[in-house]
Amino acid sequence: MTDTAFWDKIAPRYAKSKISNPDAYEETLTRTMQHLNASDHVLELGCGTGSTALRLAGTVKAYTASDISPAMIDIARAKPGAEALDLRVAGTDRTSYHDLKPDTVLAFNLLHLLPDLDGALHDIHAMLPPGGLFISKTAAIGEKWYFRPLLAAMQFIGKAPFARLMKVPEIDAKIEEAGFELIETGLYPPSTPSRFVVARRI
Numbered sequence: 001m002t003d004t005a006f007w008d009k010i011a012p013r014y015a016k017s018k019i020s021n022p023d024a025y026e027e028t029l030t031r032t033m034q035h036l037n038a039s040d041h042v043l044e045l046g047c048g049t050g051s052t053a054l055r056l057a058g059t060v061k062a063y064t065a066s067d068i069s070p071a072m073i074d075i076a077r078a079k080p081g082a083e084a085l086d087l088r089v090a091g092t093d094r095t096s097y098h099d100l101k102p103d104t105v106l107a108f109n110l111l112h113l114l115p116d117l118d119g120a121l122h123d124i125h126a127m128l129p130p131g132g133l134f135i136s137k138t139a140a141i142g143e144k145w146y147f148r149p150l151l152a153a154m155q156f157i158g159k160a161p162f163a164r165l166m167k168v169p170e171i172d173a174k175i176e177e178a179g180f181e182l183i184e185t186g187l188y189p190p191s192t193p194s195r196f197v198v199a200r201r202i
C-alpha cells in the first residue's frame, strides 16, 4: 500500500479521533501564533483534515493548507470555515507551490513521515524568503526503544505508514543542515516526546 493510500484509508477515523494531549496541542498553537503576523501568507504542509488550519487562518492574511491524501482534503473542505482556506492535494515538492510566496511554512506531525526528509527540507528552504519561518512539530519516536519493534510489526500488517525513528537532536540537526537557524525549541509534551521547532531561514 502506498503512503497516500494508507492515509486515505484512515482519514475518516483520523477525523473522528481525539487530540491525544489537548494541553500540549494548545500550547504549540499558542507558541505558533506568537510568530505569525496579520500580513503573512502561511503554507501548512501535511494539514490532515484541516483542524489546525481552521484555528490559525483567521490570524493571517492568507492560508494555504495541503496534504498528500485526497480523502483528508475532502474532509477539510467539508468543514465550516473551510472556504477561508486555499486547500490543495499536494506533497512537499516546491513545484506544487510555484504560485505562492509564503512567509511561513508549517508542518505538524509530518517530518518523521517523509521518506525524503532532506529533499523536503531543501524545498521548504527554497520556498521561503531569507528570514522566513519554518515551524514544525515532529514525533521523536526514536527516543523510545519500543517504537522500533512496534512500528515494524504494524508496518508488516499494513497498520502503519513509512516513519523515521528520529531522536530530538537528529530532528534539530536536519532542520539546521537544510539552512535554518533554530530560534525556539520545546517538547510538547515532554513525555512522548514531540519536538516543536521554530526555525528562521538563513
Ligand SMILES: C[S@@+](CC[C@H](N)C(=O)[O-])C[C@H]1O[C@@H](n2cnc3c(N)ncnc32)[C@H](O)[C@@H]1O
Pocket (backbone or CB within 6 Å): 003, 007, 008, 045, 046, 047, 048, 049, 052, 066, 067, 068, 069, 072, 090, 091, 092, 107, 108, 109, 110, 113, 114
Ligand atoms: C499524523 S497526520 C498529521 C495531520 C495534521 N498535521 C495534524 O497534526 O493533525 C500526517 C498527515 O501527513 C500527511 N502526509 C503523509 N505523507 C505526506 C507527504 N509526503 N506530503 C504531504 N503530506 C503527507 C498524511 O496524509 C496525514 O494527513
